[in-house]
Amino acid sequence: MNQNAIFGDIGDHDKNAVSPEGQGYRQHLKRWSLTVVMLLAFSTNQAHALQKFADVQQEFRSSEASLYDRKGQLLQEIRLNPHERRLSWVALEDVSPALRNALVASEDRRFYQHSGVDWNAVAAAAWGNLWNSRTRGASTITMQLAGLLDDDLRRRTSPRSFSQKLSQVMVAQLLERNWRKDQILEAYLNLVSFRGELVGIHALSRVLFGKHPSGLSQREAAIAVALIRGPNATPARVTERACRILQEQHASQECKDLESFALLALARTGSNSEVIVTTTAPQLAPHLARRLLRTPGQSLRSTLDAGVQRFATDALQRQLAALTDRNIQDGAIIAIDNASGDVLAWVGSSATFSRAADVDGVLALRQAGSTLKPFLYELAIEKRWMTAASLLNDAAINLPTASGLYIPQNYDKQFKGLVSVRTALGSSLNIPAVRTLVTVTPTAFFERLQQLGFQLRESGDYYGYSLALGSADISLLALTNAYRALANQGRYSGIRTALSDPPVKMSKAMDAGATFIIGNILSDRSARSRTFGLENALSTRVWTAVKTGTSKDMRDNWAVGYSDRYTVGVWVGNASGLPMWDVSGVTGAAPIWQEVMQYLHSRDQLRQHIPQKPDGVIEQAIRYEDKAEAPRQEYFLAGTEQAVIRTAKSDDIGIAIRYPTPGMLVALDPDIPPEHQRIRFEAGGISSGSWRLDGRLLKPVAQTKAGKKTSQPISAQNQQLALDWMPWPGRHVLELLDEKQTVLDQVRFEVRGAVEKEMPPKPDRRSRK
CATH class of the missing domain: 2.60.40 (Immunoglobulin-like)
Known part of the structure; x- marks a missing residue:
């Protein structure tokens, strides 16, 4: 007798599968089968350690990993298991009653009556196999669950052996004695394979119907149950089975247009039943999620704020939409809390605007442009080689290098003559910055940048004097966090992206007094007016210090700045390296920076503060002997203050x-x-x-x-x-x-x-x- 004559596999059913003439044979078969099972239970080594329901539930791993914001709001799901598509475990009470009823009616009518094995179905299957008639099959939901829980019992390409069948019956009966019926049904719905790589009712519902299992309709439930019998059946075959299930539930009216409905649902899987619809979860932080999430089923609460993340993403896309005629496709934003180092927004790309959306613009290395100048002037002031009032000559200069002459130029191709350090930094003049680097030396400046976490790949001599103008490749993350050190009076630390990370530890990297003076310059509208005017996208309602930068040929555009509470960095450009068309820091990245900074403070209930000058900083009224600039109040490190600034003390004016x-x-x-x-x-x-x-x-x-x-x-x-x-x-x-x-x-x-x-x-x- 064929093994399937006793325990037939799942198949189409017939209401009159067992005739009255077969009743005696069925009772005899039941007694014989039970005897065989009992003998095997004591004479073989087929017994398996039965898992507890709680253990199965705890060991269940979604193929997805989930990233949440600091308040527990879902930000992103990414798939990490390439072999199976599973979503989170679903409780039975969260599954649609329509699906539960359809499953029991189709697969195991006597589920709530039998104790693991439906002997009536076993007899019917055996009788049907004797007479070559098609029957429902004898495997109960509990027996199928036994096959799902034990790899040795799992059916793969060939039918189970006779001993596997008997072991499956034994495990099923153990399950019934140790698990409740609702637990068996819940585990089955979460572990059963559906179409292709889809495992569990949650994945099936999300992919095929775009909803949670609790919302499945009677028609959708019928299709789902039909797929259990034939996971890779044709749409026509699935429709036929689903309609039969609906008819058994006295819902024949749902069969109308069922085939087109099933065809549409199944179209969400590609050829070979590979899922082509990934997830309906929010897609707010894909780049950070790929950075932090490592294992399937992982659930991590990040430091991000969903509101800030969503607003920053929208602000980036709005700005790029307004600049579509300027050849800009990509951008990135990062916002950091100054005190804690917590990253509040990490926007790695412009998503639909980009042809390289997978490239993380927060970590990508790009030329820094003028954004490194604040650190250069800070070092010169800290070493007392210059003050904010010192005069620099903004005139043509030629510097010999190993590769030839280095001839820097200003952005507007014009020269301003003698200007103060305040004006040179605020208006982002290039030639004074290069003259300052001659004094500081590229090696000393390189070492300071390394202390601030830039991790430059080459030496200071390699970059030479062009380092003053941002020839080095840096990341938006490193740049923004270095500006955060300016906001924290020269104290530097790493950042934090997960709430489970330990608190950051600060260390002194720059002089507090020098960083205060730099921040005062970067917040001075008058200082930047010679290049940017008084009103521009660098102005905010709260106190902020900000710097823009544009790399060679307009390939990279930056705006980085800070308030007393937050530091925000923005980059726009093209991931491919193509130049933008007529875009500067003020017109490209700065409007985004301004929007994000003002949004952060609109949510902040605390009063904003203007930084107070630290000890060792002197405020002094100054005037210029040759009236190079107007008289003003200026800040000095103690011991460097001057009331009258004489031309003779400026650089590069001797014979x-x-x-x-x-x-x-x-x-x-x-x-x-x-x-x-x-x-x-x-x-x-x-x-x-x-x-x-x-x-x-x-x-x-x-x-x-x-x-x-x-x-x-x-x-x-x-x-x-x-x-x-x-x-x-x-x-x-x-x-x-x-x-x-x-x-x-x-x-x-x-x-x-x-x-x-x-x-x-x-x-x-x-x-x-």
């Missing part, structure tokens, strides 16, 4: 050779005739004098506004002395002399040609005849 620079290497172009190539000698701070090259005096030549040479004594604008010299290969020493032939300055430089030609030898008069 000096400006060009060529010390150690400069000049290469001649072999394709240009030598007589058409010239090197221009320039000196500043002098109106008349002379040049001496390699010990030979050169005749000074003046340069008029029209660009024509004259033989008049030189008196160029801004006291510059100039001379055009036809270069000759070799190493040279250039000296600047005053009217008394006193050497005022000296530089050494080298000229190289494609092929260096030697001077023609002088004729030997002694050999002449």
Whole structure:
């Protein structure tokens, strides 16, 4: 006799499966089967340790991991199990009654009467197999659950063996004795496989019907139960089975248009029954979720605030929608609580606007632009090399580097002349920043940036003077957290993204007085007015200090700033690296920064405070001797204060050779005739004098506004002395002399040609005849 003659597998049923003639045989079969089971129970080693219901429930793992905000609101679900799609465990009372009724009516009519094995169904299955007739099958819900709980009993590609069948019956009876009926039904609904990779009623309901199991209708319940019998059946076959279930429940009217309804639901699975609809859960923080969630079923409460996260996401998308004609696709935002280091918003991309939505813009490395300048000036003030009142020369400068001359320019291609550090930083002037880095040195500045968590990949010498203008690649996270150190009076710590993380520990990274002065400059509307005007997106209703930045060719656009409570950083650009079109920090990232900062404070019930100057900071009234800037109140570190700022104390205004620079290497172009190539000698701070090259005096030549040479004594604008010299290969020493032939300055430089030609030898008069 075939093993399925005793315990048939699930199949189509027939109400008249067992005829009256088979009743005697069925009773005999029942007694014989019970005897076999009892013998096996005592003579074989098939007994299995029975799990408790609570253990099964606790060990259940969703294929998804869930990220919640700090108040317990769901932010994001991501799938971590690629083999099965499970969602969270669903209690039986949260399952639609329509589904429970359809399941019992279709799969196990006597579920509430039998003790694990429906012997009437066993007899019917055996009789049907004898006469080759189709019957419902003898596996009860409890027996099927036994197969789901034990890997040894789980049916895979081939039918279960006879011993597995008997073990399944034994486990089913143990379940019935130790579990309640509602627990058996609840576990079954959460563990049974449906279509393809879908496991459990929760996953099926969400994917096929887009709702929680509690909301399944009678028609949806019939389709779900039909899929238990044939998980990968065709839509027509599923419809046929579902309609039969509805008819048994006296709901034939639900069969109308059932096939089209089933076809639509099943279309949410792709070919080979792979799920193509992922989740209906909120999708507010995908990038942080991928960073924090590691194991299936994990549930983590983050430091994020759902309200801030949602508002920041919307603000980013609104701004990018308004700039669609400026070739901008991507952006990122991070908001951090100053005191705790808790991240309140982590928006990694612009989602639908982006072609690279999976790239996390909070962590991606991009060029910093002008956003590093506050840390440069802070270091110069901290070391007492400069004050906020010190004058810097915003004029053309050429700096020799290993790769050639470095010639920085301002954003507007104009020069402002003598400006204070306050104006230079507030208006984000480039040349004064480079001059400051010459004083600070790239190595010292690099070391300070490393202390602030930037983790730059190269050395200070590698970046050179361009580090002042943000040539290094940084992340929005590192940049924003470094600004948070400015907000915390120079105290630095890491950030916190999960409430389970330990509290952050602060350490001193910058001088409190210097950071206060930098914050005062970054909050000064007047200081930034020369570049940005008085009214712009950097102005807020509460006290804030903010800095913008734009990298080369407008590839990256930044706005980072802080209040007394929060620090917010924004980046916009293109993940592909493509340049934006005519977008600056004020027009690109700053409007988003302003919206997020003001939203944070609109929710804040605490009174906002303007930072108070710390001990060691002196407020002093100042005036400039040459009226370079208007008189004002200024802040100084104690011991550096001045009432009158004299021009003589500013940098780069003494008499000096400006060009060529010390150690400069000049290469001649072999394709240009030598007589058409010239090197221009320039000196500043002098109106008349002379040049001496390699010990030979050169005749000074003046340069008029029209660009024509004259033989008049030189008196160029801004006291510059100039001379055009036809270069000759070799190493040279250039000296600047005053009217008394006193050497005022000296530089050494080298000229190289494609092929260096030697001077023609002088004729030997002694050999002449």
